[in-house]
Amino acid sequence: MRAPTSQIDLRSSLHSISQGGLPTRAKERLADESTHKLFTSDLSVNEFLLTREIRAEVISQVMGSSIYHIGKIPDYKGKTGEIRQISEAHRDSRRRALSRLFQEAQIVRADAVIGVRLQERLITVGSHGKGGDDGDEVIEFTVVGTAIRAPWIVHADNTPVITDLNGQDFWALAREGFEPCGFPFDFCRYHVWHVMGNGLWTPGGEITSAHDAIEKARISVERSITAQAEKFGAEFVVGSDIKVTAKEVPCGFEKCELNDLDVDVSWFGTAVRRIPDFKPPHQANVPPLVLGMMKLGKKKRGDFIEGEEDESKKLEELAKKMEESAGEGE
Amino acid sequence: MSQNQPPPHGPQAPHDQPFIPPNQAPAADLPVHARERLALMRQQHFFTSDLSVNEFLLVRDVGFQPLGLVMGSSIYHIGMQLARWGKNMEMTTLTQALYHARELAMTRMEEEADALGADGIIGVRLEVNIHAWGSDVVEFLAIGTGVRHAQGTAGYRAPNGKPFTSDLSGQDFWTILRAGYRPVGFVMGNCVYHIAHQGLIQWLSTATQNMELPNYTQALYDARELAMERMQAEALALGAEGVVGVTIDESNHTWGSHILEFSAVGTAVTAISQNHQIPTPSLVLTVND
Numbered sequence: 001m002r003a004p005t006s007q008i009d010l011r012s013s014l015h016s017i018s019q020g021g022l023p024t025r026a027k028e029r030l031a032d033e034s035t036h037k038l039f040t041s042d043l044s045v046n047e048f049l050l051t052r053e054i055r056a057e058v059i060s061q062v063m064g065s066s067i068y069h070i071g072k073i074p075d076y077k078g079k080t081g082e083i084r085q086i087s088e089a090h091r092d093s094r095r096r097a098l099s100r101l102f103q104e105a106q107i108v109r110a111d112a113v114i115g116v117r118l119q120e121r122l123i124t125v126g127s128h129g130k131g132g133d134d135g136d137e138v139i140e141f142t143v144v145g146t147a148i149r150a151p152w153i154v155h156a157d158n159t160p161v162i163t164d165l166n167g168q169d170f171w172a173l174a175r176e177g178f179e180p181c182g183f184p185f186d187f188c189r190y191h192v193w194h195v196m197g198n199g200l201w202t203p204g205g206e207i208t209s210a211h212d213a214i215e216k217a218r219i220s221v222e223r224s225i226t227a228q229a230e231k232f233g234a235e236f237v238v239g240s241d242i243k244v245t246a247k248e249v250p251c252g253f254e255k256c257e258l259n260d261l262d263v264d265v266s267w268f269g270t271a272v273r274r275i276p277d278f279k280p281p282h283q284a285n286v287p288p289l290v291l292g293m294m295k296l297g298k299k300k301r302g303d304f305i306e307g308e309e310d311e312s313k314k315l316e317e318l319a320k321k322m323e324e325s326a327g328e329g330e
Numbered sequence: 331m332s333q334n335q336p337p338p339h340g341p342q343a344p345h346d347q348p349f350i351p352p353n354q355a356p357a358a359d360l361p362v363h364a365r366e367r368l369a370l371m372r373q374q375h376f377f378t379s380d381l382s383v384n385e386f387l388l389v390r391d392v393g394f395q396p397l398g399l400v401m402g403s404s405i406y407h408i409g410m411q412l413a414r415w416g417k418n419m420e421m422t423t424l425t426q427a428l429y430h431a432r433e434l435a436m437t438r439m440e441e442e443a444d445a446l447g448a449d450g451i452i453g454v455r456l457e458v459n460i461h462a463w464g465s466d467v468v469e470f471l472a473i474g475t476g477v478r479h480a481q482g483t484a485g486y487r488a489p490n491g492k493p494f495t496s497d498l499s500g501q502d503f504w505t506i507l508r509a510g511y512r513p514v515g516f517v518m519g520n521c522v523y524h525i526a527h528q529g530l531i532q533w534l535s536t537a538t539q540n541m542e543l544p545n546y547t548q549a550l551y552d553a554r555e556l557a558m559e560r561m562q563a564e565a566l567a568l569g570a571e572g573v574v575g576v577t578i579d580e581s582n583h584t585w586g587s588h589i590l591e592f593s594a595v596g597t598a599v600t601a602i603s604q605n606h607q608i609p610t611p612s613l614v615l616t617v618n619d
Contacts, residue, residue, distance in 0.1 A: 013552075017544040025555040029562070039572035040562055040596065045502040048574050049509050049608050061576055063554065067546035071538045089540040096542055100551075123546075138543065140550065144578065172613060287613040 020096055022103050026063075030107040033060045041146040043115060047167025051114070054174045056150035059108045064100030065142040067123065068093035073135040077253045080193045080209070082220065086135055090120075090187040090266070093141040098162065098183070105147045105160040112153050112180065116145035116164040118241060118268060134252075153179050154276065163270040165239045173238075177278035182232030182271035186224040187264070190217040194251060195261035210261055214246060217265040225267055234271030241268040360441055368445040371398050379475040380453065385500020389452070389477060392507045397446045397476040402438025405469045406431035417526050418549035420556065421589065424522040428591060432456060432518060435472040436495065443493040448476030449486040450494035452503050454516050456595065458581065488515050489569050496597040497575065506574075510603035515568045519560025520593040523553035527588060550590075554578055557594040570598035 013024040040061045041048060051058060070089040105113045123138040147160065152174075155161050163170065163180040173179070190213045229237050243266045248259045360368075371377065379396040381389065389396060411423045435456070443451050454474035461469060476493065479486055488494045496513035498506065506513065526545065557578065565573045576596035582589070 008552075010548075014544050014548055017548050017551075018542070023548050023551045023555065025552050025559070029555055029559050036566065038562065038566050038570060040558070040565070040576055041572065041574055042576045042596075044575055045498060045506050049505065049606070050611070052606055053608065053610065058572065061558065063551075065547060065551050065554070067543045067550065069537070069541055069543050071540045074538065085540060092540060093542065135538075138546075140546075287615050289617050290614045291617050 020099060022100055022107075026100075026104060027107065030060065030062075030104055033108055042117075042144060043146050043167050047115065050167050050171040051148060051150075054150070054171055055152065056112075056148045056170075056174075059110055059147045059149055061144065062101055062104035062108070062110075062113060062147045063142065063144045064097040064102070064104065065140065066093045066096035066100070067138065067140045068096070070135045070137045070139065076134070076191070077251075078193055080191065080213070082217070083135075083189050083191050086189040087187055089135075090139070090141075090189070093139060094185055094187065097141040097143050098185075101143050101145060102160065102162060105162070106158055108147050109149075109158065110147035110160045111150045111155065112161045112163065113145040113147050114163055114170050115166045116143050116162060116183075118143055118164060120266075152275065155181070163239065164241055164268055165270050169239060173272060174275075177275050178235075178272050179275045180270045181234055181273045182229065183268065184225045184228035184232070184237065184271055185266075185268040186221045186228075187266050188217040188221050190214075190263040190265075192261040192263070194258045195248070196259060210246065210263075213261060213263045214244060214265075217263050218244065221265045221267045225269055229269070229271045232271040233273060235273045236271075237269040238272050239270045242266070359438055360445070364442060365445065368398070368442060372446060380473070381475055381500050385453070385503075388504040389500045392504050393480050394449075394477040394503075395480055397443075397448050397478050399473065400439050400442035400446065400448070400451060400476045401471065401473040402435040402440070402442065403469060403471050404431045404434035404438070405467060406434075408466050408468055417524070418545060418552075419524050420553070421522040421524055424589070424591075425520060428522060428593075429518075429520050431468070431470045432472075432520075435470040436516070439472040439474060440492050440495065443474075443476040446476045447478060448493045449478045450488075450496070450513070451476050452496055452498055452500065452513075454495050454497045456497075456516075456518075486512060497595070498597055502575075505608075506599065507602075509608050510601055510606045511571075511599045512602050513597050514570050514600050515564075515598045516595065517561050517564040517568065517570075517573060517598045518593060518595045519557045519562070519564065520591060521553045521556040521560070522589060522591045523549060525549055525588050525590065553590065553592045554594075557592040561594040561596065565596075565598040568598050569600065571600045573598050 008024045008028070017023055039058045041058045042061055043051065043058065048058060068089060071085055073083070073085055076083065101113060101116070119142045121140045121142070123140055125137055145162070145164075153161055161180050162183040164183070165173070165180065170180070192209050192213045195207065195210055225237060243264070245264045247262045247264075249262055250256075251258050251260050377396050378399045379386065380399055381396060386396060406427065408424065408427060411421045436454075439451065439454070451474035454472060457471045457473070459469040459471060461467060474495065474497075486494060494512070494514050495516040496503070497516055498513055503513070526549070558576075561573070561576070573596040576594055578592060578594045580590050580592050582591075
């Protein structure tokens with residue numbers, strides 16, 4: 001292990017972050033990266049070898065992170081619609097984290113970052129502890145990916161392309177003559193006030209207000225994704241990471257016991273376009289069907305211990321029963 | 331073919347390091363039962379392994395024999411270190427303690443493999459167990475399968491003459507050897523970080539604006555960077571060409587929510603031939619469910 005912690009200038013590091021930049025230590029590590037041949041990557045063995053297949057060279061693991069405070073919203077009660085402040089907070093934290101990933105990739109002069117993993121985490125809930133329309137939550141957004149050098153990807157000077165496609169997908173696209181050209185994303189928080197009406201009498205049937213909310217949130221996000229993809233000059237968007245969640249939260253206004261509904265739509269996608277002048281080496285044909293008899297895939301840690309939990313629960317119950325029956329026997 | 335000759339596609343053994351027959355290497359650190367078990371396995375040419383059937387066959391296909399399940403364990407008392415309540419800082423004592431505990435577990439596993447005469451260990455799992463009987467006590471456990479090249483060579487060992495370690499599965503091991511790389515070591519780096527308490531967030535709770543919290547971003551970013559940097563330093567020290575399959579984990583261990591450990595682990599690899607071409611895979615549609 002290298003001598004622990006070389007000291008860094010905390011103040012300048014903080015300053016850099018508040019400008020949306022990278023912390024000093026990240027800059028140092030990546031600058032060091034270009035002085036030796038060692039690469040780091042979170043690609044699996046198969047992904048790593050496939051990237052070599054399409055003339056892409058692994059440079060380094062890169063990341064970005066942003067911890068973000070969503071502003072407190074004092075007076076949102078009684079409204080239904082998108083809560084712009086919350087949507088914008090999620091958007092901004094994503095933008096900042098991805099921007100840091102982008103800057104890291106710039107330092108190592110990458111052409112693309114592939115296999116980006118996205119992680120959002122709630123660090124503290126708001127003062128009402130219920131999420132919903134009050135804001136005041138602290139969230140962390142983290143992205144980790146692998147920077148690669150792939151000269152055949154067309155992009156503006158030193159503007160690496162980011163994608164959450166894994167190595168296999170990236171390889172399959174490149175083989176058919178497609179390249180990633182952008183990473184559109186958006187987020188929408190839609191709030192429905194008193195989703196089940198006044199709570200006294202609710203007829204059966206579809207809850208139209210909830211349905212409406214999901215529909216509207218999805219459309220708003222989709223429009224934004226399409227607009228971004230167009231700006232990237234994309235032919236289509238693939239590999240979309242779409243999450244739609246709907247969560248009931250207490251209204252909480254003057255001890256109101258009715259429930260509101262929060263709809264979150266989060267969408268990431270990779271904008272893809274045809275590689276100019278690409279001549280396919282072969283006639284594209286329908287891939288053959290296979291029935292795998294032998295698992296040749298990856299065995300990741302803990303992958304083969306499915307259903308263990310249930311077993312232990314059963315055993316526990318069994319042990320309890322035996323104890324009880326022993327107690328009766330005495 | 332003489333005993334010490336490397337395989338045709340294998341790496342050259344370093345010339346400056348004399349080859350010590352593994353059975354003569356001391357294994358002083360291991361418990362008596364471990365030594366007895368390993369000695370008996372050596373004698374009887376009997377093996378155990380946690381490889382699946384496919385992994386077992388693939389490992390044999392690239393010329394290796396599984397020799398036995400090997401493990402190392404270290405039970406460590408994790409002390410506390412005082413941190414300033416409202417300050418983001420690295421807890422260097424804790425960082426080093428946890429690193430040391432893992433190192434001990436790994437070293438013991440290597441010693442077991444050495445006693446079996448293995449060239450390396452594949453499928454290494456590094457686990458952390460918290461037992462009910464001890465508060466602040468954590469067990470670090472390293473388990474893997476010792477393998478030896480069928481032609482008997484030290485050429486596959488790590489640069490320091492010990493068996494190589496890797497968390498690659500049997501399948502990955504097969505693929506990477508066929509592609510002209512070999513694993514040289516399981517590398518890791520960690521960082522224990524204290525995250526400042528509420529003060530700042532409480533002050534902010536009056537703020538109605540959306541804003542990033544630079545202090546916190548800096549703190550967690552820094553901690554991950556440190557873990558990655560240390561892992562990279564280990565790989566460089568091994569003379570590796572790169573690290574594949576890096577994962578960054580975070581855990582609380584026994585400390586509550588304001589102290590986090592970030593650990594980065596991966597397998598360092600180096601090239602054994604110039605040609606890294608793999609046969610172009612063909613696309614298939616799987617009809618498994």
